[in-house]
Amino acid sequence: MRTMTYAEGIREGMRKKMMDDPNVLLFGEDVGKFGGCFGVSAGMFDEFGDRRVRDTPISEGAIIGAAVGSAACGLRPIAELMFMDFATVGMDQIVNQAAKLRYMTGGKITLPMVIRLPEGGGVSAAAQHSQSLEAWLAHVPGLKVVYPSNAQDAYGLMVTAIEDDNPVIFIENKTLYAVKSEVEDELKAVPFGKACVKKEGTDVTIITYGKQVLDAMKAAEALAKDGINAEVVDLRSLYPLDKETIFKSVEKTHKVVVVSEEVKRGAFSGEIASLIAEECFYECDAPIKRVGALNTPVPFSMGLENYMLPNDKDIEATVKSLF
Amino acid sequence: MTSIGIVANPASGKDIRRLVSHATVIDNNEKINIVERIVLGAQSLGVDKVYIMPDSYNIGYRVLDKLKLCEELKCEIEVIEMMRTDSMDDTVSAAKYMEKTKVGCIVTLGGDGTNRAVAKSVKSTPLITISTGTNNVYPVMLEGTVVGMAAAAVASGKFDVRLFTARDKVIEIYKNDELKDIALIDAVISKDVFVGSKAIWDMETIEKIFVTRSHPASIGFSAVVGCKTIIYAHDDFGAFVDINNGGSFITAPIAAGIVDKISAGDPEILGFSDEYEYVTKNRGTIALDGEREIEFSDNQRFVFKIRRNGPLHVNAVRALETAQKNGFFIANNSDVSELFQDNIGR
Amino acid sequence: MKISNEQLKEMYLTMLKIRKFETRAMDKFAEGKIPGFVHLYLGEEAVATGACANLRKDDYITSTHRGHGHIIAKGGELNYMMAELFGKEDGYCRGKGGSMHIADASKGILGANGIVGAGHNIAAGAGLAIQYKGTDQVCVCFFGDASTNQSTFHEGLNLASIWKLPVVFVCENNGYGISVSQARHQAITDVSVRATAYNMPGVTVDGNDVFAVYEAVGEAVARARKGQGPTLIECKTYRFRGHFEGDPTVYRPSGELEAWLKKDPIPRMENYLKENNVITEEEIKKMNADVDKMIDDANAFADNSKVPALESALEDVYTDIVEEGRIR
Numbered sequence: 001m002r003t004m005t006y007a008e009g010i011r012e013g014m015r016k017k018m019m020d021d022p023n024v025l026l027f028g029e030d031v032g033k034f035g036g037c038f039g040v041s042a043g044m045f046d047e048f049g050d051r052r053v054r055d056t057p058i059s060e061g062a063i064i065g066a067a068v069g070s071a072a073c074g075l076r077p078i079a080e081l082m083f084m085d086f087a088t089v090g091m092d093q094i095v096n097q098a099a100k101l102r103y104m105t106g107g108k109i110t111l112p113m114v115i116r117l118p119e120g121g122g123v124s125a126a127a128q129h130s131q132s133l134e135a136w137l138a139h140v141p142g143l144k145v146v147y148p149s150n151a152q153d154a155y156g157l158m159v160t161a162i163e164d165d166n167p168v169i170f171i172e173n174k175t176l177y178a179v180k181s182e183v184e185d186e187l188k189a190v191p192f193g194k195a196c197v198k199k200e201g202t203d204v205t206i207i208t209y210g211k212q213v214l215d216a217m218k219a220a221e222a223l224a225k226d227g228i229n230a231e232v233v234d235l236r237s238l239y240p241l242d243k244e245t246i247f248k249s250v251e252k253t254h255k256v257v258v259v260s261e262e263v264k265r266g267a268f269s270g271e272i273a274s275l276i277a278e279e280c281f282y283e284c285d286a287p288i289k290r291v292g293a294l295n296t297p298v299p300f301s302m303g304l305e306n307y308m309l310p311n312d313k314d315i316e317a318t319v320k321s322l323f
Numbered sequence: 324m325t326s327i328g329i330v331a332n333p334a335s336g337k338d339i340r341r342l343v344s345h346a347t348v349i350d351n352n353e354k355i356n357i358v359e360r361i362v363l364g365a366q367s368l369g370v371d372k373v374y375i376m377p378d379s380y381n382i383g384y385r386v387l388d389k390l391k392l393c394e395e396l397k398c399e400i401e402v403i404e405m406m407r408t409d410s411m412d413d414t415v416s417a418a419k420y421m422e423k424t425k426v427g428c429i430v431t432l433g434g435d436g437t438n439r440a441v442a443k444s445v446k447s448t449p450l451i452t453i454s455t456g457t458n459n460v461y462p463v464m465l466e467g468t469v470v471g472m473a474a475a476a477v478a479s480g481k482f483d484v485r486l487f488t489a490r491d492k493v494i495e496i497y498k499n500d501e502l503k504d505i506a507l508i509d510a511v512i513s514k515d516v517f518v519g520s521k522a523i524w525d526m527e528t529i530e531k532i533f534v535t536r537s538h539p540a541s542i543g544f545s546a547v548v549g550c551k552t553i554i555y556a557h558d559d560f561g562a563f564v565d566i567n568n569g570g571s572f573i574t575a576p577i578a579a580g581i582v583d584k585i586s587a588g589d590p591e592i593l594g595f596s597d598e599y600e601y602v603t604k605n606r607g608t609i610a611l612d613g614e615r616e617i618e619f620s621d622n623q624r625f626v627f628k629i630r631r632n633g634p635l636h637v638n639a640v641r642a643l644e645t646a647q648k649n650g651f652f653i654a655n656n657s658d659v660s661e662l663f664q665d666n667i668g669r
Numbered sequence: 670m671k672i673s674n675e676q677l678k679e680m681y682l683t684m685l686k687i688r689k690f691e692t693r694a695m696d697k698f699a700e701g702k703i704p705g706f707v708h709l710y711l712g713e714e715a716v717a718t719g720a721c722a723n724l725r726k727d728d729y730i731t732s733t734h735r736g737h738g739h740i741i742a743k744g745g746e747l748n749y750m751m752a753e754l755f756g757k758e759d760g761y762c763r764g765k766g767g768s769m770h771i772a773d774a775s776k777g778i779l780g781a782n783g784i785v786g787a788g789h790n791i792a793a794g795a796g797l798a799i800q801y802k803g804t805d806q807v808c809v810c811f812f813g814d815a816s817t818n819q820s821t822f823h824e825g826l827n828l829a830s831i832w833k834l835p836v837v838f839v840c841e842n843n844g845y846g847i848s849v850s851q852a853r854h855q856a857i858t859d860v861s862v863r864a865t866a867y868n869m870p871g872v873t874v875d876g877n878d879v880f881a882v883y884e885a886v887g888e889a890v891a892r893a894r895k896g897q898g899p900t901l902i903e904c905k906t907y908r909f910r911g912h913f914e915g916d917p918t919v920y921r922p923s924g925e926l927e928a929w930l931k932k933d934p935i936p937r938m939e940n941y942l943k944e945n946n947v948i949t950e951e952e953i954k955k956m957n958a959d960v961d962k963m964i965d966d967a968n969a970f971a972d973n974s975k976v977p978a979l980e981s982a983l984e985d986v987y988t989d990i991v992e993e994g995r996i997r
Contacts, residue, residue: 023801051801057824059824059828061790061821062793062825062828066790066797067794069731069779069790069792069794069796069808070797070798072774072779072791073779073799074798074802075797092821096787097784097787101772104772105772105780106760106761106763106765106766107988108762108773108774109772109780141986142986144987334873337861337903338874339884339885341871342872342888342902348865348871350859351858351859352856380858516672517672517941519880519881520872520880520884520885521881606945618945620945
């Protein structure tokens with residue numbers, strides 16, 4: 001066992017596939033010599049050259065569009081948008097083009113492409129650089145959406161994302177980039193649609209992904225002191241979704257708390273909650289609860305931001321409310 | 324009343340020469356700017372009325388609006404009311420109207436092609452031709468304001484126009500004894516089989532070049548002749564050369580940024596009483612002043628003549644010199660003084 | 670520019686195919702055989718034909734909502750096209766795309782598109798793939814005048830320009846963005862002047878003259894194949910029909926359509942071919958009859974094709990996932 005940061009995990013995944021497959025390339029704003037806004041692609045420009053690691057203009061439509069066009073013509077591009085928030089600027093290309101070209105053309109066009117989207121608050125970046133918008137993207141048929149919570153999954157999901165023949169939304173969490181976690185000596189691909197039970201438990205299921213996996217683990221530790229044995233499920237992949245693991249856990253614990261950093265209104269956590277309500281309502285012996293951000297834009301000032309975003313204490317309190 | 328006409332071709336400055344050579348791009352907003360400056364220059368020296376050709380971009384109306392808005396318009400602007408075809412015919416019709424209305428001077432903005440169209444219908448009105456790019460022979464690069472001043476001097480009727488005008492030569496092209504078209508500078512017989520994108524740039528397809536004048540300082544096919552022999556606008560003859568027919572090689576600027584080696588025969592002089600008969604042997608086109616205009620198939624008979632039948636062309640610089648020598652710019656002698664006093668009065 | 674008589678005839682045939690396909694689509698839409706929206710290419714045939722006559726099978730195009738002409742000119746199969754318009758199983762998109770989404774990757778057709786301006790960036794992407802692989806292919810991006818007001822126009826041309834991508838941007842300026850005339854939707858008359866902002870050549874040609882289009886696009890394609898970067902070519906043209914079938918075209922000034930009908934690109938080319946003895950009256954008759962038969966066959970093919978099985982709606986969302994259906 002060794003440790004690796006989340007950013008290194010992503011980078012190693014990209015490097016692995018770029019070494020394996022000459023058709024893989026990375027482009028986006030400042031991903032070249034600068035190494036990416038958060039340093040994720042540091043060193044890759046020197047390693048692979050400006051043909052395969054390309055700086056683009058600040059032009060999100062062009063970044064995604066170029067990924068769509070080049071993927072349609074046989075490349076396997078990785079497009080990085082500096083912040084998830086900027087997806088709004090390239091939204092037509094993501095939603096109407098990347099997600100739909102295959103379907104609308106009856107399978108005549110295949111788009112093996114990855115869009116990397118760093119999201120989340122906690123860094124005082126305010127409302128246009130801190131959003132968690134996975135619900136928008138998971139809503140769109142034609143996209144696969146994954147969201148690692150640690151270095152090993154970051155590597156494994158990235159490898160799978162690049163190998164996948166469909167457009168994959170690869171969401172990264174900004175506050176996790178520098179977080180180190182243990183990885184196996186030999187890194188492996190992580191299949192899509194397979195959740196990971198981070199901690200087994202018997203009393204309540206906390207379903208989450210991304211940064212909130214860390215918060216949930218912290219909450220579970222605290223809850224244990226109060227005699228509540230929580231199971232923590234890291235979805236890893238929002239679509240395809242591992243319903244089996246979710247339902248199995250609910251059948252075991254009969255209580256569910258779904259956690260995400262999203263603004264709660266219209267959040268993807270609601271999709272998980274409704275799925276459980278529709279398909280395993282009779283296994284629940286308490287209301288399905290959700291923890292999310294408050295229904296405001298993400299504020300700038302640290303105190304305000306901490307108030308707005310969910311944390312481990314919120315999870316702990318919500319779980320306790322079920323007992 | 325002193326009036327002038329302005330013909331600004333909205334289509335010039337964006338043909339295929341931007342792709343196949345390195346020609347200047349002029350957009351229509353810049354043409355509006357130039358027309359504004361002409362109007363402002365002209366009205367300051369006594370022009371009361373300016374006729375402008377209507378066009379698809381409404382250059383005339385836009386000039387009118389802009390000058391009114393900034394409260395600088397002193398003269399009357401009339402955009403000629405006529406059926407627009409958005410083709411070269413508009414230029415011909417507008418110029419004809421201006422000549423009929425007896426404007427004192429016509430200013431054209433465009434390339435050799437635009438002036439060729441004007442020359443078809445303007446015989447007696449003095450013509451000032453300004454280039455909207457740098458890629459022409461017939462029009463010259465001149466600041467619009469100054470052109471407006473020159474036009475005012477010409478239109479004022481105060482000076483003998485012979486001091487600054489000359490009648491230009493043209494190449495007349497007859498098909499079956501009927502005048503088919505004219506060229507102001509050059510006519511080129513090409514093996515290109517269709518008119519297509521009009522401009523002509525591929526030396527390999529060229530068979531013959533006829534010129535009214537030739538100079539190495541020109542750009543285009545007349546320069547091919549010009550690099551062999553110089554013929555001035557005032558010379559009472561033109562010439563033709565055979566291309567790609569065993570002649571010696573010569574380096575000439577055939578288009579903006581394109582200086583090619585061309586096999587050209589010795590120029591043969593064509594006087595005003597000469598005519599050159601050409602019977603076509605295959606399909607091809609005749610380009611006039613750089614644009615393919617006439618398509619032909621085999622065994623057709625064309626006659627080329629050089630004649631001094633062109634427009635009365637103003638040397639704007641000389642017109643301004645004449646005006647200066649005769650005191651035209653002394654404030655009391657023109658409307659400038661009134662304007663000046665007006666301003667002091669406020 | 671050299672062009673053989675065979676090529677000329679081929680181009681004429683393509684124009685006829687587009688004209689007759691579109692005319693049939695117009696009739697079938699009126700009959701109620703074609704659902705949804707249909708945007709016809711009638712009147713603009715010279716642009717697709719002249720442009721695509723310069724392309725090889727392995728070159729790419731991106732198309733628009735008014736895409737039938739581009740697809741036919743790039744070698745699209747009439748049978749599959751008509752079946753798609755009819756929403757049938759044998760259609761290009763298996764009945765899932767319709768008129769606005771026909772694609773055929775095997776012929777380099779990266780798809781018609783329902784979003785105005787979507788093609789600019791996709792074409793830049795195709796250009797990136799070509800440059801990356803180091804081949805001498807090109808991508809021709811078709812789009813209308815109105816799409817040049819979209820941010821994608823700026824983004825796509827800028828990217829293509831800075832990376833010197835082998836893309837030829839072909840603007841079909843038909844004077845309207847749906848019902849809004851060019852004079853009301855942009856402050857220029859010539860889209861080609863926008864090229865200066867991207868440091869690429871910009872050219873305006875008569876889009877109803879197939880030779881002018883052929884020549885200009887030919888030069889631009891040659892330039893792109895040599896790695897010299899993108900070009901913007903504006904083809905001035907006009908759609909004879911409304912924006913979509915059923916559009917009453919109340920926004921057109923009277924006389925405008927009639928004036929453009931006189932510039933119909935097809936009789937124009939036909940006259941040229943006849944005057945220059947490239948083609949005989951007999952050959953023209955035969956070509957017309959041949960194309961009529963192709964259209965009849967396509968029509969019959971579409972009629973005879975089955976409506977798609979309902980479960981097929983669940984396929985092609987992903988390469989490897991079939992979505993869940995519903996039980997009724």
